[in-house]
Amino acid sequence: xxxxxxxxxxxxxxxxxxxxxxxxxxxSWFRAGAALVIVALLGACGExxxxxxxxxxxPAASPAAGDGxxxxxxxxxxxxxxxxxxxxxxxxxxxxxxxxxxxxxRLRDPDRFRGAGSLRGALYLPGGEAAPRRWTLKLSPSxxxxxxxxxxxxxxxxxxGATEFTVEDVPFGGYDVRAYTDGYASRPxxxxxxxxxxxxxxxxxLEPLGTVRGVLQDEDGRAVEGVTVHLRLRRTxxxxxxxxxxDGAWFFEGVETGAWTLIVGRVxxxxxxxxxxxxxxxxxxxxGALTLPVRGSLRVNVADESGAPLAGVEVVGYSDGxxxxxxxxxxxxxxxxxRIPFGSWKFLARDGEGRRVREVLEVEDGEPATLxxxxxxR
Numbered sequence: 002x003x004x005x006x007x008x009x010x011x012x013x014x015x016x017x018x019x020x021x022x023x024x025x026x027x028x029s030w031f032r033a034g035a036a037l038v039i040v041a042l043l044g045a046c047g048e049x050x051x052x053x054x055x056x057x058x059x060p061a062a063s064p065a066a067g068d069g070x071x072x073x074x075x076x077x078x079x080x081x082x083x084x085x086x087x088x089x090x091x092x093x094x095x096x097x098x099x100x101x102x103x104x105x106x107r108l109r110d111p112d113r114f115r116g117a118g119s120l121r122g123a124l125y126l127p128g129g130e131a132a133p134r135r136w137t138l139k140l141s142p143s144x145x146x147x148x149x150x151x152x153x154x155x156x157x158x159x160x161x162g163a164t165e166f167t168v169e170d171v172p173f174g175g176y177d178v179r180a181y182t183d184g185y186a187s188r189p190x191x192x193x194x195x196x197x198x199x200x201x202x203x204x205x206x207l208e209p210l211g212t213v214r215g216v217l218q219d220e221d222g223r224a225v226e227g228v229t230v231h232l233r234l235r236r237t238x239x240x241x242x243x244x245x246x247x248d249g250a251w252f253f254e255g256v257e258t259g260a261w262t263l264i265v266g267r268v269x270x271x272x273x274x275x276x277x278x279x280x281x282x283x284x285x286x287x288x289g290a291l292t293l294p295v296r297g298s299l300r301v302n303v304a305d306e307s308g309a310p311l312a313g314v315e316v317v318g319y320s321d322g323x324x325x326x327x328x329x330x331x332x333x334x335x336x337x338x339x340r341i342p343f344g345s346w347k348f349l350a351r352d353g354e355g356r357r358v359r360e361v362l363e364v365e366d367g368e369p370a371t372l373x374x375x376x377x378x379r
Contacts, residue, residue: 114148114173118199124164125206132162136182146175180205186257210255215288217249219295224249231264297364299338301372303330303350310334318348350374
């Protein structure tokens with residue numbers, strides 16, 4: 002008898018078949034899960050599309066005019082957007098507008114300085130002192146504030162020992178305001194009188210005015226006379242000027258307290274480095290002796306060919322050391338060049354008609370010198 006023989010699986014073939022079965026099952030499960038995800042997504046998209054296609058509900062009809070209700074005004078989109086962007090309080094009401102934006106709008110208002118207002122205030126005296134019977138309130142265009150081009154100069158006399166004041170009809174603008182009386186003055190106060198602040202209130206404290214003094218001498222210890230001395234208030238740049246006397250002394254009175262700069266000689270070419278000082282709290286300031294370099298002095302006379310003096314002639318001089326002087330002759334034809342450094346100088350004199358003459362001068366010692374210049378005929 003012959004038997005029907007079937008091939009039996011080898012030792013590893015059964016495991017291989019089992020693995021392939023599991024792989025096919027996993028693939029089926031994966032396909033089923035992916036199909037479910039796709040179906041869910043399609044459903045969501047369909048709902049969204051349906052919602053987008055649905056018509057919006059019609060707004061409720063406004064009450065008729067005869068119903069006793071006022072019809073509210075329609076809000077513009079920009080106003081609604083602005084309100085929506087503003088932060089709100091806990092109760093839902095909007096917070097006030099940003100103060101920075103409000104300030105910018107005020108600063109840019111073209112009518113900010115159009116009109117007039119008033120200035121109110123009070124004067125305070127040093128402790129225990131009685132109010133002056135008469136004092137002056139001075140308003141000037143501010144050096145720094147906006148609107149200074151609209152401000153006007155005004156001086157108001159306050160009498161009867163009054164310490165409070167009101168100045169009416171003051172044009173809008175930026176002002177520097179100060180008070181002063183004999184021997185006393187206040188520091189300037191900057192104030193803006195404008196559309197949104199038409200009647201500001203200011204206060205002033207009077208401070209005693211002081212004196213500043215000093216002496217000028219040369220390198221040999223001799224007094225230097227006739228040198229220009231300036232005091233510059235550093236806060237404002239205001240200049241006060243005097244000259245040294247025969248003994249070299251110079252003196253300022255009625256000097257307000259503050260930071261100052263002393264300038265000796267020309268402002269643009271001082272003879273010694275400017276000196277800063279502060280007289281706050283001092284009724285009298287003595288800056289002592291200042292030593293100036295030894296220099297020559299020069300006067301220039303300009304005349305025509307007949308010897309007649311010429312007024313209004315421009316005189317310019319340059320030294321080989323880089324110094325320079327310039328000025329215009331007076332009615333007698335003189336120009337005072339003042340103290341000038343030693344060295345070789347070249348001078349030019351010219352009038353408004355184009356006539357001119359040049360001269361060279363050697364300045365060798367400290368003795369006064371005179372230079373005569375004659376313009377050619379017309």
